[in-house]
Amino acid sequence: MGNKATAASTTEQAQKKPDVAILIPCYNEEVTIGKVVSDFRRVLPDATVYVFDNNSTDRTAQIAREKGAVVIKEPRQGKGHVVRAMFTQVDADIYVMVDGDDTYPAEAAVDMVSKVAEGYDMVVGDRLSSTYFEENKRPFHNTGNRMVRAFINWFFHAHVHDIMTGYRAFSYSFAKTYPCLSRGFEIETEMTIYALDKDVRIFEMPIQYRDRPEGSESKLNTVGDGIKVLGTIFSMIRQYKPMPFFNVLGLILALIGVIMLVPVFATYTETGLVPRFPTLFVAMILILLACLLVIAGIILDSHARRDRRDYIIHENMFAHRQHDGE
Known part of the structure; x- marks a missing residue:
């Protein structure tokens, strides 16, 4: 009897559907938010759709609520603040994050959720391998995406195709252990670099991208947000790869x-x-500073290794709690 009960319990757990949360950060998206909420409720009827309204001055929150979404206000302006609030306030087995501008197909979320259920920590909706460069009417964005992608892949020895996509799915452990530090649109770059540094299980899924519909305006500032992205890359490389970072600076001074x-x-x-x-x-001072930079890189590299170790420990703790919760 005991073996049968255990087998039945195991079968029940295997058949249990994961709790899925659709997370939509929004700021003045009244033109598109209704369709986005309806599309995701159609393709994932068992999921809960959350719209995080970031001080919209239009009817975004009202329309989202009318379409059946749970609307939560986030007063701190900036997408990074919204992502932090989403991961903190919402509990689910699987998270799907998508922009509210109707540029991403809801149908892809089904496969993204399946991949997270298989064991991946982050599933990336890859725009750049499909229609992004044809649909996006902003050439500087295209150039910026290529440059950022090439640099990060070179530095981290990775092969990620889309660094800055806003369409992603996450496991519970990743969402709850990810320290969101960025405030604005550089959040996707930070998220990708963090995942690469912690060597989490990443799966890229090509998706069809479409440009914003007529009447919907982008909140991105090509120059301003581009500078923030570059600053984020510089800061995170210094934090996560201190040895090569400080060695290069030391070599230049030397x-x-x-x-x-x-x-x-x-x-x-x-x-x-x-x-x-x-x-x-002056020459001797520069050489001395170069030696100090190399020493600083060695010391900070030990801290970076400790952070990676702590992440694995925390990830194991969350996985254990999830197993006990089932």
């Missing part, structure tokens, strides 16, 4: 110091005199 030192040393070998003491002084 080369400058050696270039300044060579003529001074040549004069000394010929005449036995050092006529340019200021040059010698």
Whole structure:
């Protein structure tokens, strides 16, 4: 009897549908939010749709509520703040995050949810491998996407095709252990770099992208948000890859110091005199600073390794709690 009861319990757990939350960050999306909510409720009828209204001044919240979404206000302006609130306030087995601008197909969410259920921590809706460059009418965005993708993949030895997509699915453990630090649209870049650094299970799924419908305006600022993205990349590389970061800076300073030192040393070998003491002084300081940067990189690299270890420990704890909850 005991074995039969255990087998029945195991079968019941295997057949249990995961609790899915659709998370939609919104700011003035009254033109598209109704269709987005309806589409996701149609393709994932058992999921709960949450619309996080980020101080909209139009009818976004009202329309979302009328279409059956749970509307939650987030007063701190910026997409990063909204993502932090979503992961903090919503509990689910699987999370699907999508923009409210109707540029992503709801139908893809079914396969994205299935991949998370298979064991992936983050499923990325890859726009750049399909229709993004044809549909997106902003050429600087296309160029920026390519540059950011190439640099991050080179630095992290990765092969992610779409770094800044807003269409993603997450496991419970990733959502609850991800420290959201960005405030604005650089959040997707931060999220990707964090996932690469922690070596989580990532699956990329090509999706069909469509540009915003007529009457819907983008909130992105090409120059301003582009600078923020670059700043995020710089900051996170310094944090997660301190050894190569500080080694490169140290190498640059050391080369400058050696270039300044060579003529001074040549004069000394010929005449036995050092006529340019200021040059010698600056060169030695630069070389000393280079050595200090290398030492700093070594020390900070040990901290980065400890952070990766702590992430694995926390991930295991969340997985254990999930198993006990079932």
